[in-house]
Amino acid sequence: MNRTKTALAATLALTLATGAAQARDLAFSVFVPAASPTVQHVYQPWVDWFNEQTAGDDVQITLYAGGTLGRNPLAQAQMVADGVADLALTVPSYTPGVYPDFDVFELPGFAQNTAEGSQAALELYREGALTGYEDYYVVAMYSSGAYMLHTREPVATLADVEGLRFRVAGQIQTAVIEALGGVAQSMGAGEMAEAIDRGLIDGAMTDASVARTFRVADVAQNHYDSNLGVLVFTILMNRDVYDSLPESVHEVLAQSGQFIVDRQIEVYGPAIESNLEDWRNSDTHTLVIPTDDERAEIARRVQPVIDMVAANATPGLIDAYVAKLEDIRSR
Template sequence: MTKRFAAILGAVLALGTGQAVADPVTLKLSFFASDTEVNYAKVIKPWVDAVNADPSGAVKIDAYPNGALGKSLPAQPQLVLDGVADIAFINPSLVPGRFPDDQVFELPGLLKDLAEGTKLYAGLVTSNSLRGYGDYHVIGSFMNANYNIFARRTIRSNADLKGMKVRIVGPIVGQTVKELGMVPILMPPNEIVEAIGRGTVDAATLVPAAVIDFGVDRVTSHSYLLDLGCGPLAMVMNRAKYDALPAEAKAALDKYSGAWINDLYVKALLAHNAGIIAGFKADPKRTVVSPSAADLAAVKAPYEKVTAAWSDKDPNNAKVLAKSRELLMQIRAK
């Protein structure tokens, strides 16, 4: 038997017995916070498990939660570009210079809930309407629930907000709370507990899930459910890394990206946030206040002022806002 014939025979036997002809592509995923944080536990971990269990065996995701590759949430997009991680969970609001158009999601009164926001975000990404994503392949595009106010002192109405120092997550939310008489202070969520403990801030704009995940419930006991705009979250991959993947690996990732992971997020986070607010209402040591009809009417003018100022600031802002409203009309029509 010639060497050439033996090589051909070996290849044929390998294929016939189902022997793998290539090792899976291994990708590193960075998550800045604990593996018990809701986005990781209910969305990212199930996604990792699904990709790793795919029958193709083309991709293996090695997840690094608990900040193992980097604890700074604002730094996560750069970790992907630097090759420290291949995939990362990011908060674009914390890096507005990199993702300037994502400020549209923070506009107060634009979005009803996270389900609607997630659909809008996906629509804007797929239509290439948002700057800053050229170096990234977007695996999942999620929307936080509307930000509310969680404080260490009682808030019964909009009047109690005056002069309050409040942590904010993005510049437009900051402008919104400023119009309502508050003092905005930008900081990532994992610094809130210490800041409230020191008196640096009196309250924080957060979604219910984050109140629990980052321990803010330990230093606050009053919730004011005034919607202050939303914030995007995403799972992104280095685009060059994605483009260089074998076709089988791309297909495996694509199978669980987009609608698959976005739908998982919406289902899990809608229920989770609602459950937290229900628990707060049932706790006799806490107060949960929804704004009165008069207070909701009173914020309409400042909300419109913030929106108009952002739209007028840059022609591209107006373009993104118009596209967002167009997509929202389509989403609501369905």
Template sequence: MTTKTHLGMLLTALMMISGCSNSDQAVNASADTDAGNTEEVTTLRFSHFMTATDNINTEALEPWAKKIEADSNGRIKVEIYPSATLSKPGATYDATAKGIVDIGMQAQGYTAGRFPLTQIVELPGITNTAQQQSCILHKLYDEGIIASEYADTHLLALVGTGQGALHTVDKPIRTPADMKGLRIRQPSAVASHIIEATGAAPVGMPASDTYTALQRGVIDGLSFTWQPIQAFRLDELINTHTNIPFYNSTFVISMNKDKYDNLPDDLKKVIDDNSGAAMAANVSKVFDVSNDKAMNAAKEKGDVMIDIPDPLDDPNWKGPLMEGSQKYLNEVNATGLDANDVYEKIKAASKTCVV
């Protein structure tokens, strides 16, 4: 073998070693760059029973989800599942506690006896607006009066939805006597006791079932705040309304405790900065605006409107409302809780929560 051949082979070997070394360095540099730019994304599945087009979803919950994503620089993504696709309306809170969903929103009244002290806020004469109700709820929570009812989740917000009313088809309700024998959808134990005290038959069902139930004659009317009348297209069926503030429904929005606890501190702060009383106020403000909008739409449609603004001072209505309220308080007292004491604290908070 000639000297030239030896030199050629040596140069070729050196070039191959150099090429491999440069290639390895390039791969390692690329891997290091990718590792530096890649951050784990936490996806939170948010379940609720409202429709995707419901303005509570589009104007309150979706903007909240987008803000969480923006404030976390994309490290948290909130996927919203409306229309009870992940959890049943009355089982969403428990689904959140068990980790079946990460965040859930449901009406406390959908689970009878689960939130007894919270539901005292639903009694007539306590609040005038959804925002006032949210304020009262968070005062009670912050003072530890109702906090134990939510100990198995990480609470995000307690939301007032506004005053309830009665809605029927061609059945004007001016006095309790007009309700005798009617089947009225009720959203909670509080509303149920008051409806029963008037001589009507309360029928429990989630909001999503009311259209079909009314259409098929399963129920004669509804006890509802105004917002769902449009949200669930009930304005297509009902034409008679009695504006009587005889109950005030509430919602809870909570997060799975383990899911929250496993977040790094900076992402916990993102959740904390976007929850609590401020979140509740934002959601309940949408309820207040929507309630007024739906009521005005019914007036413009020519629906029959009957106003009973202060039923606790009305000689016809005071008796049934007080009877139903006391029945609920007695039931809570019977469990060993001091419902009367909480009721007085709620009335005191109502005076300071003027929105």
């Protein structure tokens, strides 16, 4: 009897040890500040939802925000490939020439807001229209709001952009600013406000939420709402890590892309609209909406940029993007 009890105890201990060994804690690297609205209202709610769905599989995600695992936005995909993180937030445009298909989203005059940009990017990727990231599992893909110009001095018309120095991120934003007559200055998002305040640059090209989060709007109180494209973000997972997870977790990951897009649309879009409304009613801010003629002039000036992107992207991608946007607007 004692031998039987001993054997049962040993079996139970082995079972518990095996179960403990199978428990997985996946590290999610996010380079933006922990206090940012996207972390608080998109990434963390997704992590909480994911962990609830996968509790039975002993798989969970832990979010490391503010660059805890690595601050360089350009290094995030490599961190995932190297196993420093299991998942990471990345920005395709931060590595020029590596993911040319994603340049289409940064073109002015296409997606008008985060809802259109996010849904279009996710659906085009799932349909196989976008190449890139084949070495990873793409958990999610979504976009910022439409980019605009934020300046120290008022920009009442497109002519006022001539010669102004703007912070940009990536080669497409650089090409767009130069096409509009401005001077592109590349720097990190955290450097924008100080550079404007010190007079090193005249403004920044970003959406209304980023302008508020990174305090650009504190020092650049003039806003030219010119629909200058959106910025696409991806959440990548190490492919070997993905393959090692059970099928039930794969199913949760398959649902995660739309979950994150829905949260982005629900939270990020209204935050942008709130900022625009505040600036519209402010005594210290100006919000300029370009006329139809100015929008036509912007389109004319950036057409060479569109042609360049089309030449480097998958053939027919821009037409597919336009068709997808039209489909989304008709729903």
